[in-house]
Amino acid sequence: MAVILENQEVGAQCHLVTLRGVTAGHAGQFVMVRIPGTLDPLLGRPITLFDVEGDVTRLLMRSVGRVTAMIKEMQALRELEVEGPYGNGFPLLDSDITLIGGGIGIAPLYLLAKEHRALYPHRRIRIYLGFKEAVILEKPYAAVADEVRVKIGGAITDDIDYSVDDIFYACGPTNMMRVIAQCAKERERKAFVSLENRMACGAGACLGCTQKTASGNKRACKDGPVFPAEEVFYE
Amino acid sequence: MSSALTTTLLGVTMNNPVIAASGTFGFGHEYAERFDISRLGGISGKGLTLHGSSGNDGMRVWETPAGLMNSIGLENPGVRRFIKEECPYMRAAGCAVLANLGGHSEADYIAGAELLNEADIDILELNISCPNVKAGGMAFGVLPKSTEAIVKKVKAVTKHPLLVKLSPNAENIVAVAQAAEGAGADGVSLVNSFLGLAIDVAGKKAVFENVYAGLSGPAIMPIALRMVHQVAHAVRIPVVGLGGIATVNDALSFFMAGASAIQVGTITFAQPDAMLTIIDGLERYCLEQGLLNIAEIIGIV
Ligand SMILES: Cc1cc2nc3c(=O)[nH]c(=O)nc-3n(C[C@H](O)[C@H](O)[C@H](O)COP(=O)(O)OP(=O)(O)OC[C@H]3O[C@@H](n4cnc5c(N)ncnc54)[C@H](O)[C@@H]3O)c2cc1C
Ligand SMILES: Cc1cc2nc3c(=O)[nH]c(=O)nc-3n(C[C@H](O)[C@H](O)[C@H](O)COP(=O)(O)O)c2cc1C
Ligand code: FES
Numbered sequence: 001m002a003v004i005l006e007n008q009e010v011g012a013q014c015h016l017v018t019l020r021g022v023t024a025g026h027a028g029q030f031v032m033v034r035i036p037g038t039l040d041p042l043l044g045r046p047i048t049l050f051d052v053e054g055d056v057t058r059l060l061m062r063s064v065g066r067v068t069a070m071i072k073e074m075q076a077l078r079e080l081e082v083e084g085p086y087g088n089g090f091p092l093l094d095s096d097i098t099l100i101g102g103g104i105g106i107a108p109l110y111l112l113a114k115e116h117r118a119l120y121p122h123r124r125i126r127i128y129l130g131f132k133e134a135v136i137l138e139k140p141y142a143a144v145a146d147e148v149r150v151k152i153g154g155a156i157t158d159d160i161d162y163s164v165d166d167i168f169y170a171c172g173p174t175n176m177m178r179v180i181a182q183c184a185k186e187r188e189r190k191a192f193v194s195l196e197n198r199m200a201c202g203a204g205a206c207l208g209c210t211q212k213t214a215s216g217n218k219r220a221c222k223d224g225p226v227f228p229a230e231e232v233f234y235e
Numbered sequence: 236m237s238s239a240l241t242t243t244l245l246g247v248t249m250n251n252p253v254i255a256a257s258g259t260f261g262f263g264h265e266y267a268e269r270f271d272i273s274r275l276g277g278i279s280g281k282g283l284t285l286h287g288s289s290g291n292d293g294m295r296v297w298e299t300p301a302g303l304m305n306s307i308g309l310e311n312p313g314v315r316r317f318i319k320e321e322c323p324y325m326r327a328a329g330c331a332v333l334a335n336l337g338g339h340s341e342a343d344y345i346a347g348a349e350l351l352n353e354a355d356i357d358i359l360e361l362n363i364s365c366p367n368v369k370a371g372g373m374a375f376g377v378l379p380k381s382t383e384a385i386v387k388k389v390k391a392v393t394k395h396p397l398l399v400k401l402s403p404n405a406e407n408i409v410a411v412a413q414a415a416e417g418a419g420a421d422g423v424s425l426v427n428s429f430l431g432l433a434i435d436v437a438g439k440k441a442v443f444e445n446v447y448a449g450l451s452g453p454a455i456m457p458i459a460l461r462m463v464h465q466v467a468h469a470v471r472i473p474v475v476g477l478g479g480i481a482t483v484n485d486a487l488s489f490f491m492a493g494a495s496a497i498q499v500g501t502i503t504f505a506q507p508d509a510m511l512t513i514i515d516g517l518e519r520y521c522l523e524q525g526l527l528n529i530a531e532i533i534g535i536v
Pocket of ligand 1: 041049063197
């Protein structure tokens with residue numbers, strides 16, 4: 001059982017939920033979050049690790065439905081069932097990196113930038129964040145990167161300077177990730193995408209989240225959620 | 236391990252009568268990373284087909300009130316790869332090993348069962364109840380006649396104890412259970428998932444590409460329990476009960492309704508260690524009630 005230490009509204013229907021009692025994990029991994037003491041809603045919801053600091057974990061949650069709306073209303077000291085972390089997480093590579101997030105897809109990029117900076121302090125980190133209505137969390141992202149660009153509406157992928165020789169990491173709408181995959185391929189760059197397929201178990205057991213890839217069926221939760229872009233966008 | 240839970244099912248002695256249900260536990264690897272799976276009574280592996288399958292396209296899982304709809308479509312590595320790659324691992328886990336076999340045709344079932352004769356498994360669970368593939372076996376398990384035919388043929392070739400998994404979508408599940416018994420089944424397990432429908436109202440179309448999909452989880456528990464009760468009263472072979480079990484009370488209900496063992500499925504997705512909680516709870520119950528063995532409450536209702 002994890003306990004909520006703080007539940008802070010950050011705009012755009014998003015909350016930063018600070019928790020104690022979550023097993024530490026890495027950027028790109030996720031946890032399954034459940035409302036305790038009920039069988040309805042039944043399943044845990046996959047939520048990316050936004051930040052891990054000692055024994056404290058932060059999740060960025062956008063309320064879109066039952067569970068996320070319930071958690072939005074929860075005060076400090078309320079408990080949540082949290083399983084995980086699950087999934088493979090992002091590979092950290094000794095290179096300059098460009099991170100592209102769309103909507104709630106920005107969630108895994110904060111910890112990714114933090115971990116990359118800690119491991120390769122001399123590398124450049126550029127972050128591009130695309131939003132529908134309002135910009136959120138620009139400052140915290142700026143604190144862990146060399147450069148942050150934000151955009152409201154339109155395609156954030158139009159704003160990227162593709163001439164910089166680095167590695168792309170993308171999370172967001174499928175179309176956005178497809179564009180990144182295509183641009184990376186044309187320029188012979190590495191790119192990783194993080195998928196948000198619908199999940200039931202999150203642990204690799206139900207085969208509900210199967211993703212077709214260049215090398216056959218993969219489980220988004222267990223073999224992913226992070227995949228080389230060309231594995232997913234191969235057609 | 237307390238002897239109060241020691242159970243012999245179809246000649247196989249198990250630590251306890253709690254088995255992970257097919258399709259909800261992979262082949263054991265994933266949850267072995269989360270808890271000590273040797274504490275389980277048994278594991279029924281993901282449903283196999285002779286040549287394997289990549290499963291269904293489109294949406295595969297969808298939550299409903301206290302339930303889960305799935306349309307996985309028997310994605311599986313096939314019998315041969317199961318025997319080579321998964322079976323040794325399951326055996327090493329230290330609990331009973333059930334291979335769950337589905338099929339697209341009578342010939343596939345028979346060939347699959349014959350191949351599984353070389354596998355080091357304890358029980359062959361014949362899945363004539365998968366609702367999610369066109370000829371996914373459910374066609375065989377809906378009517379007594381087709382059930383009798385397929386069970387007879389598989390029984391004739393298999394050297395393993397034969398547990399026949401029944402569909403709640405059968406026209407008359409009691410008649411199907413009796414047909415399975417008559418054809419030589421050593422036991423029956425029930426239920427598989429209930430055929431349901433989910434509609435994406437905004438999109439004005441069915442959620443699942445196959446239109447219908449299987450409903451499981453706590454939402455189905457009372458209906459599954461009723462069916463187990465009816466079948467247990469109508470056959471002499473052991474009945475393995477499942478369908479929506481989430482708590483120790485649910486588990487006890489199934490024993491009281493006549494189940495000799497239980498399987499636990501969907502709740503594991505929500506609470507990976509639910510089976511351990513149930514096992515501990517059963518043990519405590521036996522102690523509190525002064526039972527020498529949990530079998531003392533089988534069928535008391
Ligand atoms: C690996 C992974 C990481 C994720 N990380 C985050 C995160 O960090 N922050 C965050 O806010 N959300 C994240 N999501 C999405 C999040 O899991 C869903 O928004 C959540 O399950 C909705 O639950 P609910 O009960 O509030 O909504 P429900 O009542 O279950 O559904 C409401 C709406 O949400 C949609 N929905 C349900 N499940 C998903 C899903 N898996 N993906 C997309 N839409 C869905 C439904 O179609 C429906 O329209 C992630 C998803 C995955 C697979
Ligand atoms: C995702 C999923 C996959 C399943 N796959 C199989 C399968 O391959 N073979 C089978 O016999 N039953 C399969 N089932 C049915 C379960 O084994 C079980 O009969 C059913 O879910 C009811 O039990 P529960 O409510 O405890 O889950 C599957 C169920 C789910 C939810
Ligand atoms: S969500 Fe169950 S296998 Fe991925």
